[in-house]
Amino acid sequence: MSGDVQTIVAARRLADARSVFIGVGRPSTAAILAREIINPELVLVYESGTIGAKPRTIPLSIGDGELAATADFVVSVPEMFNYWIQPGRIEVAFLGAAQVDPRGALNSTVIGDYAAPRTRLPGAGGAPEIARGCPRVMVVAPHSRRTFVAQLDFLTTPTAPEAVITDLGVLEPGDDGELTLTEIHPGVTVEQVRENTGWDLKVAGDLRVTDAPTAEEQRALEELVAR
């Protein structure tokens, strides 16, 4: 349920976006949901080169056949990064990460020492240049002390996201750039969020409770997941 709220809150953030760059997982589900019930003109862009994809089901990989078959057009990897991402033609980036620091920078490379890692993660992929090229960056990540850390083990993606959307709430940068809790999801307490954050998390004076998913949002998400 809290995961559903996270997906729906992420989808709502795309209400006025022209285009969104997404990886698979929750960001992809949120973007597909947004296109179906909130913003039908939203252009979905996947790293595999599919621009304007219109998937009816949730893809397992960014290269699933349905993405290419339904895209407005499909481009090569060099074209994707050089012509579309680098010049800022894709408005919003939805990124995930294994670690997020207090300013929203991301690690997706290693846990532990680089030369002798405790856990070797997949690595940068497109994230550094996507975060740099897209005018608006949002991070979608599960809220735990493992993920929200005071110090990254490796700085893969320097970025200052406009929002970090978790399964407990939403963090946004304060005046000093530090991520601050601005929204909690229904049924979540501030203490719970702070306990699951690896630094002394600031809380906004005007903290809001996320609008609960509407029946329509909930139904649309359930239908999408079941398809």
Place this chain on the structure above:
Amino acid sequence: MATTRSHRAQIRPLAEAVADLVHDGDAVAMEGFTHLIPFAAGHEIIRQGRRELELIRMTPDLLYDQMIGMGCARRLVFSYAGNPGVGSLHRLRDAVEHGWPAPLAIEEHSHAGMANRYAAGASNLPFGILRGYTGTDLVAHTDVRFVTCPFTGEELAAVPALRPDVAIVHAQEADRRGNVQLWGIPGVQKEAVLAAARALVTVERVVDELEPRAGGIVIPGWVIDAIAVAPRGAHPSYAHDLTERDNDFYKEWDRLSRDREEFQAWMREHVLDATEVPA
């Protein structure tokens, strides 16, 4: 320096083509961005027992997980080493974290960096340029420098051209003269073929005449050394319009690749003791 292949690609049995074109110690780029991944050719390399390879690929995927686990590689050049949508590549992690079956040197980049490295290689330029890498810890661990634009003064990242000894890609079809057409997600295959000194293309089928496809990419036979027919040669990846991505296998791999012995048993049964599909 520039690659000038004046010949016509020969259509050959896969085992013969691999034996001729892939040697121990080579830098080998097998591309296909989640689509058209050349599994059949990779399995033939494993069967032939190639060693000490420098494996280059943006997204190592299950194919390089298998080749690394079977001891083919000494070095890996990549930008995203995960099982897409599923999780980790366990054989690759075992090699990096525990040196099994052999230590694996790594050189990692971002996707944009790798794409520009291939494009520079295809262009016969010494390096590619992009806005990237600045402020990342990658700078301390990989081959990237910064250059100043002579026109604007902007500082840009420079990444060295990729010039593999051999590129291997999979495509839907070739004609009898060795011209190749692929469509669907095109990835970075054309750049890999043009950047490499030698090139092998496996295809689902040979046709009399290539029929132009929407978004189709044609690679002429005169920049390819060999074509080998390998039906379903991208499985568990796929060939758009001809086969489907086997998502269940990608999920299953997560389980069966965790354990060294289970992995070896699977490889023995499905790769080592299998023979290539006759052309």
